[in-house]
Amino acid sequence: MVQRATLTQVAQRAGVSIASASRALNGLVASPATVEKVRRAADDLGYVPDASARALKMGSTGQLTFAVDDIGNPVYVEMMTGVQEVVAAGGYRLQVTSTGATSGPHSVLDLIRNLRRGYADGLILSPLRVTPELLAELAATPVPVVVIGRLPQHAGVDTVMTDSALGVALAVEHLHAQGRRRIAFLNGPGDTTPGAARRRGFDEAVAAHPDVVASTHEAVDFTMSAGREAAHRLLDPTGRSTTAELAASPGTPDAVVAANDLLAIGALHAAHDLGLDVPGRLAVTGVDDTSLTEIVHPSLTSVSLASRRRGQLAAELLMRRLEDPARAPQVLSVPPLLQVRGSSTTTAGIR
Amino acid sequence: MVQRATLTQVAQRAGVSIASASRALNGLVASPATVEKVRRAADDLGYVPDASARALKMGSTGQLTFAVDDIGNPVYVEMMTGVQEVVAAGGYRLQVTSTGATSGPHSVLDLIRNLRRGYADGLILSPLRVTPELLAELAATPVPVVVIGRLPQHAGVDTVMTDSALGVALAVEHLHAQGRRRIAFLNGPGDTTPGAARRRGFDEAVAAHPDVVASTHEAVDFTMSAGREAAHRLLDPTGRSTTAELAASPGTPDAVVAANDLLAIGALHAAHDLGLDVPGRLAVTGVDDTSLTEIVHPSLTSVSLASRRRGQLAAELLMRRLEDPARAPQVLSVPPLLQVRGSSTTTAGIR
DNA sequence: ATGAAAGCGCTAACAT
DNA sequence: ATGTTAGCGCTTTCAT
Numbered sequence: 046m047v048q049r050a051t052l053t054q055v056a057q058r059a060g061v062s063i064a065s066a067s068r069a070l071n072g073l074v075a076s077p078a079t080v081e082k083v084r085r086a087a088d089d090l091g092y093v094p095d096a097s098a099r100a101l102k103m104g105s106t107g108q109l110t111f112a113v114d115d116i117g118n119p120v121y122v123e124m125m126t127g128v129q130e131v132v133a134a135g136g137y138r139l140q141v142t143s144t145g146a147t148s149g150p151h152s153v154l155d156l157i158r159n160l161r162r163g164y165a166d167g168l169i170l171s172p173l174r175v176t177p178e179l180l181a182e183l184a185a186t187p188v189p190v191v192v193i194g195r196l197p198q199h200a201g202v203d204t205v206m207t208d209s210a211l212g213v214a215l216a217v218e219h220l221h222a223q224g225r226r227r228i229a230f231l232n233g234p235g236d237t238t239p240g241a242a243r244r245r246g247f248d249e250a251v252a253a254h255p256d257v258v259a260s261t262h263e264a265v266d267f268t269m270s271a272g273r274e275a276a277h278r279l280l281d282p283t284g285r286s287t288t289a290e291l292a293a294s295p296g297t298p299d300a301v302v303a304a305n306d307l308l309a310i311g312a313l314h315a316a317h318d319l320g321l322d323v324p325g326r327l328a329v330t331g332v333d334d335t336s337l338t339e340i341v342h343p344s345l346t347s348v349s350l351a352s353r354r355r356g357q358l359a360a361e362l363l364m365r366r367l368e369d370p371a372r373a374p375q376v377l378s379v380p381p382l383l384q385v386r387g388s389s390t391t392t393a394g395i396r
Numbered sequence: 397m398v399q400r401a402t403l404t405q406v407a408q409r410a411g412v413s414i415a416s417a418s419r420a421l422n423g424l425v426a427s428p429a430t431v432e433k434v435r436r437a438a439d440d441l442g443y444v445p446d447a448s449a450r451a452l453k454m455g456s457t458g459q460l461t462f463a464v465d466d467i468g469n470p471v472y473v474e475m476m477t478g479v480q481e482v483v484a485a486g487g488y489r490l491q492v493t494s495t496g497a498t499s500g501p502h503s504v505l506d507l508i509r510n511l512r513r514g515y516a517d518g519l520i521l522s523p524l525r526v527t528p529e530l531l532a533e534l535a536a537t538p539v540p541v542v543v544i545g546r547l548p549q550h551a552g553v554d555t556v557m558t559d560s561a562l563g564v565a566l567a568v569e570h571l572h573a574q575g576r577r578r579i580a581f582l583n584g585p586g587d588t589t590p591g592a593a594r595r596r597g598f599d600e601a602v603a604a605h606p607d608v609v610a611s612t613h614e615a616v617d618f619t620m621s622a623g624r625e626a627a628h629r630l631l632d633p634t635g636r637s638t639t640a641e642l643a644a645s646p647g648t649p650d651a652v653v654a655a656n657d658l659l660a661i662g663a664l665h666a667a668h669d670l671g672l673d674v675p676g677r678l679a680v681t682g683v684d685d686t687s688l689t690e691i692v693h694p695s696l697t698s699v700s701l702a703s704r705r706r707g708q709l710a711a712e713l714l715m716r717r718l719e720d721p722a723r724a725p726q727v728l729s730v731p732p733l734l735q736v737r738g739s740s741t742t743t744a745g746i747r
Numbered sequence: 748a749t750g751a752a753a754g755c756g757c758t759a760a761c762a763t
Numbered sequence: 764a765t766g767t768t769a770g771c772g773c774t775t776t777c778a779t
Binding site: 048049095100108110122141162269317 | 398399400442444445446447448449450451452457459461467468470473476480489490491492493494509510512513514515535536537538620661668687688690691692693
């Protein structure tokens with residue numbers, strides 16, 4: 046721990062005015078001699094400009110914020126990677142905030158309110174739920190916000206979205222092509238934006254196939270443990286069937302489409318608990334195509350939503366708006382892509 | 397997006413001086429009438445104080461930083477949870493930075509240098525490598541730093557450590573008690589602090605057992621893919637043996653002690669690739685006891701290093717130092733604890 | 748209880 | 764090319 050030097054001290058030591066010192070340090074007009082003197086003085090003193098003073102004067106902090114609901118979900122880590130790449134290239138520093146529960150003391154709303162104090166020059170946000178309060182807060186914020194997700198048309202906010210409904214449909218089509226006909230949908234909370242979209246995608250996809258027997262189930266959140274629990278109820282409603290009974294029963298689904306990878310892995314565990322072979326008796330698919338797909342066995346078929354790419358695009362939108370605050374809000378979209386792995390294909394399941 | 401109001405505007409609207417407005421808003425001496433007027437004006441204008449101006453005047457930002465090498469490793473997410481709990485309770489806001497590669501453009505060193513600009517009031521750091529440069533930067537920083545990890549004695553920095561050498565020894569003892577005698581150590585880079593400590597723990601533990609045949613191997617980093625690759629070389633040195641040959645060979649280890657969970661899961665995959673049964677033919681243990689231990693099958697025996705608790709303790713140390721910068725540096729330690737699961741016990745492996 | 752004014756550290760006119 | 768000065772928005776003496 047050490048005392049900080051101010052520009053005044055540097056100027057004094059260099060024997061020049063504070064203005065000259067500032068100019069020399071910032072590469073503006075200054076004689077080589079002055080630059081040399083000032084630079085040496087700054088080095089001697091270990092001078093670094095004060096962020097608060099600079100921000101106050103310049104009206105910007107050089108800092109950007111990325112806010113996610115749950116940094117424990119690898120999909121957000123991947124998004125962050127994409128954001129970080131672009132943000133760093135643009136000369137900004139990135140800070141990450143995990144808002145956790147949407148209503149806690151560190152809710153997204155508090156975060157945006159805090160942003161109005163000027164902690165950062167911009168925000169990238171990937172909200173699970175888009176409430177009227179959130180939209181109001183978004184409209185009232187003095188710093189640019191880019192949302193990764195889906196917003197009402199009139200929101201007038203830069204947005205990067207994807208078609209996760211189509212993504213789920215891709216999974217259903219794939220399973221149908223593999224001969225699966227009793228397909229269960231394992232959703233997260235239906236009142237979330239992704240929950241609603243994926244549910245819609247599932248409903249529409251199975252509606253196109255009259256030969257499919259479909260059912261829908263909701264886990265309490267998008268986590269593995271919630272998925273495991275919900276999948277248990279889904280696969281073994283009475284909670285007391287034997288493996289043989291379950292496997293033989295036409296009531297037991299032959300495929301589970303989960304709304305994200307965490308839920309899908311929960312389903313994988315439930316299937317194992319109940320002795321149902323994956324993919325032999327039961328196929329499982331996820332959404333997000335996170336690194337977890339390769340961690341489990343069999344590896345998990347999953348719909349890629351190009352998280353890293355979405356992060357990059359969001360960061361690019363933000364930087365562009367920072368340059369030109371008046372430009373029209375833009376909505377970008379990336380297509381989903383099914384990644385087939387062992388959990389849904391009997392042939393690929395055996396190596 | 398919206399314009400920000402300043403205190404001056406609030407004061408004007410309330411018909412009082414800027415000083416009175418400040419006092420009223422901050423709950424200092426002010427008549428009820430003034431408080432009422434000012435509060436109303438502030439509400440009307442949607443006033444929030446400017447963070448930069450406040451920080452410049454007060455000399456502190458109310459912000460703390462938590463820096464980790466790789467936010468993709470769940471152990472850091474867990475640490476962060478602990479940090480966040482304490483930091484929030486203390487009224488500070490937390491920002492997280494993933495420094496990635498130690499030498500990249502966003503290295504820890506840059507981070508600490510940035511901190512000298514006054515972006516945050518304090519830093520919690522969990523470095524993989526403790527270089528002389530890092531120590532120098534630590535000594536020169538004007539804001540308090542707490543390190544989670546191990547530092548040279550003379551560093552004079554608040555530290556939260558654990559005995560990961562003992563942790564690895566715990567794993568070795570457990571495996572020995574289970575009858576394993578050909579134990580391989582799968583380390584990460586040996587030039588890292590945890591790498592060195594865990595290596596030492598392994599060497600000492602096996603030295604106490606003359607009947608153990610030990611070997612040591614290094615992965616290029618602490619990731620799953622590096623672990624898988626290194627485990628392949630470890631289990632199948634020629635790269636062309638059949639499963640039967642490997643299983644029958646006395647040269648093939650009957651246990652792998654990995655230096656963290658990611659490496660251990662890599663080893664699990666390598667074992668599966670090669671057809672070696674876990675835990676039947678090969679036991680595997682990890683370190684960190686992350687959530688990943690429950691994701692894999694068989695579930696992973698792992699040494700808990702109480703990551704969340706260490707995060708809490710680090711945050712408490714930091715807050716205490718913020719209150720009293722003069723207090724003597726403190727070193728806290730938490731003990732390791734072995735969590736036995738399916739990957740190391742033949743009985744527990746069969747459910 | 749309230750107002751006037753100084754000043755945190757810095758940058759950017761403006762003048763020389 | 765360099766120095767003087769105003770001022771970013773806020774808190775806090777110091778008078779009154």
